[in-house]
Amino acid sequence: MVSRRVSLRRGSYVAGFGKCLNGEMEVLTRSLLAIAWLLATIVPAMAWTEESVANNDLHGTLTVAAAGEREPVVLIVPGSGPIDRDGNMPGMRNDSLKLLAHGLAERGIGSLRIDKRGIGESKSAALRVEDLRVTNYVDDVISWIDVLRKRPDVSNVFLLGHSEGALIATLAAQKEKVSGLVLLEGAGLPIAEVLARQLAASGVPLALQEQSKRISESLKRGSAVKDVPPELAQLYPPTVQGYLMSWLPLDPAAELAKVTCPVLIVQGTTDFQITFDDAAHLQGASPGARLVAISGMNHVLKNAPAGRVANLRTYNDANLPLEPRLVPSIVTFVHDHS
Numbered sequence: 001m002v003s004r005r006v007s008l009r010r011g012s013y014v015a016g017f018g019k020c021l022n023g024e025m026e027v028l029t030r031s032l033l034a035i036a037w038l039l040a041t042i043v044p045a046m047a048w049t050e051e052s053v054a055n056n057d058l059h060g061t062l063t064v065a066a067a068g069e070r071e072p073v074v075l076i077v078p079g080s081g082p083i084d085r086d087g088n089m090p091g092m093r094n095d096s097l098k099l100l101a102h103g104l105a106e107r108g109i110g111s112l113r114i115d116k117r118g119i120g121e122s123k124s125a126a127l128r129v130e131d132l133r134v135t136n137y138v139d140d141v142i143s144w145i146d147v148l149r150k151r152p153d154v155s156n157v158f159l160l161g162h163s164e165g166a167l168i169a170t171l172a173a174q175k176e177k178v179s180g181l182v183l184l185e186g187a188g189l190p191i192a193e194v195l196a197r198q199l200a201a202s203g204v205p206l207a208l209q210e211q212s213k214r215i216s217e218s219l220k221r222g223s224a225v226k227d228v229p230p231e232l233a234q235l236y237p238p239t240v241q242g243y244l245m246s247w248l249p250l251d252p253a254a255e256l257a258k259v260t261c262p263v264l265i266v267q268g269t270t271d272f273q274i275t276f277d278d279a280a281h282l283q284g285a286s287p288g289a290r291l292v293a294i295s296g297m298n299h300v301l302k303n304a305p306a307g308r309v310a311n312l313r314t315y316n317d318a319n320l321p322l323e324p325r326l327v328p329s330i331v332t333f334v335h336d337h338s
Helices: 023-042 096-105 120-125 134-149 164-175 191-201 206-222 238-247 252-256 276-285 309-317 326-337
Strands: 004-009 046-054 056-065 071-077 110-114 154-162 180-184 262-269 292-293
Touching: 023 096, 046 134, 056 071, 056 120, 056 134, 071 096, 071 134, 071 164, 071 238, 071 326, 096 110, 096 326, 110 134, 134 164, 134 238, 134 309, 154 164, 154 309, 154 326, 164 252, 180 326, 206 238, 252 276, 262 276, 262 326, 276 292, 292 326
Parallel strands: 071 110, 071 154, 154 180, 180 262, 262 292
Antiparallel strands: 004 046, 046 056, 056 110
């Protein structure tokens, strides 16, 4: 069965004004965000439809123009952990990827957002956790590209990876010809370096940081680690060490250097998980890539202050709209390369 829902939406990119700002800076920020919101709403919203699609045991949501004409479609690859097609996980709902799909649709760009195997409606496609590898996700993305290419209403296929999904999309773009690759809040350094940076920023004791480094180096060499400190057990449980062994040796920048299609790198300035240094590493590996820095955007694509506590509140706020400059930057890239 294919469920179908027709929606007609207006541009709704309302900025998160005045968060943790004072005085003149608050006034300036309000003015800049108001201008961005006005520019976003000038573009007339288009009608669009959504339908559930299946790819064997994998499932997703395809959003396309209501009239059925051929259009470019962006395949949205979610990040690490139990993240579903909408950008949500248990206990954390922000609808970031759902809002992104709808924002693109309002501007005539189709999208396919997917549940990773083992997540959401793709739960029946789950492998044993011990058997899961990065290559499984890459192969799934390639299979979804094939699904899109067979549709008569799809003119071009673009890949968009968010967070860890940026690496998965990069690896898929090495194997399949696509019209463009969008790396959204994607790491530019190997995951061991990103993790070390995050542990340090979180104030984890130095001794545990050293233990984490020891464990990650062992896993990178392909050697399992049994003596994991209890404080790090959630990072390195025995069941996921096989997956980590497939992930740790990968350098996102080096992998991006192998990609030949056009590349867009988008990085928010208040993302404390992935930083502008990551974006700079990616662009350094792909000199022709377009780099867009969005002031005030955090990891879940919302306008948020730099302060960690207030920033994290947006991770569980589905009513907060996307940062208004995000969708137009992606739309411009897609139009330029369609």
